[in-house]
Amino acid sequence: MKAPPVFRRAKAFLTEQGHDSANLAVQCFGGHGYIRETGVEQNVRDARIGCLYEGTTGIQALDLIGRKILGTQGARLNNYTKTINAFCEANQENPVAAGFISELVKHTKEWGELTMQIAGGAMKNPDELGAASVDFLMYSGYVVLAYYWAQAAIVADKALQAGTTEEDFYKAKITTAKFYFQRLLPKTRGHVATMNSGAKNLMELDADHFAF
C-alpha cells in the first residue's frame, strides 16, 4: 500500500519539528542541557539523522510538490483539502472552534492557490519548483497539524460537555490548540513570503562567487 501524500509530508515536517523541539528541551535546561548526563543533548543528536535519511527534507519536499501534487494535477491535494473543508463546515458553529475554523478555511484555500502558482512558475522555469519546495512542505506541515489540533479541541470539548473525571486533561488540549493556532501556525506567513520571492534570488549568484 502506498502512503498517502500527507504521510510523505509527515516524515519531513515532523523530523524537522522534532529536531527543533529537542533543541527547545535543551534550551529549557539552560547550561545543564549541554551536559550529557541529562539526556536532552543526546535527544538532539539522535533526532538529527531523521532530517537526513530516507531522503533528506529537501528531497522529500521535491517529491511532494513535484510528483505527489503536481504529478496528479493537484487531485491528491484537492481530495485532502476537501476533507478539511467538510470538517470545517460541520464545525463552524461550534464555539470551541471559533478562531480555528476560519484559519483552517483560509489556509486550505491559500494552499491550493500556492500550488497553482508554483505549477505556473515551474512550467516557465523548472527551478521555481525547487525554489519553493521546502517552504511549501513546511507550509503544508503547519496546515496539516492545524487540522489535527482543531479536531483535538473539538473532541476534548465533547468530552467536557459529556462530563468527565479528567477535566484538566481535556482543558489542556483546548488551551494547547489555542497556542498552536496563535503561536505556531502564523509561521506559515514567513513561508508564503519566501515562496513568493521566486527562484531568481537563489539562482542568480555564480557558483564561483559564493566566497572569495
Next chain:
Amino acid sequence: MTVYQAPQRDMKFVMDELLDMPSHYASLPGCEDASVEIIDAIREEGAKFATNVLAPLNRTGDEEGCSWSEEGVKAPSGFREAYDQFREAGWPSLMHDPEFGGQGLPFSVANMFLEMCGTANYSWATHTGVTGGAIETLHAWGTEEQKNTYIPKMVEGIWSGTMCLTESHAGTDLGLLRTKAEPQEDGSYNISGTKIFITQGEQDLSDNIIHIVIARIAGAPAGTKGISLFLVPKFFPGANGELGERNTVTCGAIEHKMGLNASPTCVMNFDGAKGYLIGPANKGLQCMFTFMNNARLGCAGQGLGHAEFGFQQSLAYAKDRLQMRALTGPKNPELMADPIIVHPDVRRMLLTQKCIAEGGRMFTYDIAKMLDVVQRSTDEEVKAELDDALGLLTPIAKAFLTEQGHDSANLAVQCFGGHGYIRETGVEQNVRDARIGCLYEGTTGIQACQSLLNGAGA
C-alpha cells in the same frame, strides 16, 4: 578532513571599507599607529596561525577530549604546543595595556584575530577568551599591587585566568549563591564553596591560573546586593616571579558535554582557599558588568564563526558532490551527475549561511568598534551615547547570532546529507560546538528580556 581558510577579503571589506576602521583608529587616542599595513599584517599572520596550527587540532581535540585526574586536567594532544606558539608569537598581549606589557592595540583588532582562532577551533580559543575577561576585570577593579603582581604574567600568557560565577543551584539567578568569604586578620579572605561550569578552571596550558570568583562575605546581605568579587590564585606568587605555595582550590571533575569537548568545563572546589577582595565589598556584580558585556560579544562572534566554518565546508561539498541532474537539464553532461550546488534548495541553504556569516561579521565588528570608543575616547558625551547603544545591541547580537549560527551550522549538515551525520566531516561537531552559544553567558530567553529592558531605557 576539514579545512578552514580565514575569509580575509571579506574581513578587509568590513574593516577598511564598510566600517572605515583606518579613520576610526587615526582618531582614537593611543591607536594612531594602527595603520592599514599593521592591521593587514596582523590579519595575515593570524590567518596563518588559525589555519595551520589551530584548525588541524579541531577534529582531533573533539575526539580525544580533555582528561581529569587528581593531578589536574590535561588538554588534548597538540593543544599545549599550539598555545606555546601563540604565546611565543606575542598574541596574548595584542589588546592589553602597554603599562603591563600589552601592545595596546584596539579591542576591534583583537576581535578580528579572535574570530579566526574561534572559527578554526573554538574549544582551543575559550582559553584566550576567559583569560582576557579576567585581565579586563582585574585591570578595571584591582589595586595597583594586584595589577602589578598578576596582569603582566597574564598578558604574557604564562598565567591564565577564569571567571567563577555559577553554582549548581545559582546560574542566571546569581543572588542565590552560597560560596562564602570569611575575612582574615591579614586582610585576605577564606573562600569556601563549589563552583560549576568553570571554563578552563583547570588546565595544563599555562603555569598558573588566576580565578576571579564571586562570593558572599560573612554577614553580607542576601541576594545580589551581598556579592563581592575575589581574586584566588592557584599558586601564590613567590619571590622573583617564581611560583609559590599551592592554594586550596582544586578541580573536582570535568563535565561530559555535547560539544566543545576540548575545552575543560570544571567543577571547582574552594576549600578555605585564600582570596583577595577586588573592587568594593558587596559590589561584585557591578564589577562583573564590563566583563559580561564583552563575553556576550565573544559569544556573538562564536555564532558567526560556526556559520562561517559550516559555510566553508558545505560550499566545498556542494561544488564537489555529484548527484542527480539540475531541474532545468544537465549542467555537467560529460559527468555522471551535476554538482548539488545547481539545486535551488541547496543554494538556499548556502546563501543563508553566507548571509549569517558575513552579516554577523559586520554586526560584531561594528560593536567592537563602538567598544573601542567606549574604552578609549575622551569625549564623555560620545562614550555615553555608544554605551547606551551597546546596551541595546549586545544582547541582540549575542542571542540572534548564536541562534542563527546554530541554525546555519545545521544547514551545513543538511547540505552534506547523510554524510553530515558522520563525525569525520566536522560539520556535526560544528553543530554541537555551536549549541552552547545559545545557553551560556545568559540564555537566549534572558538576552531577550535584557534587550527589551535596555531598549525601553531601563
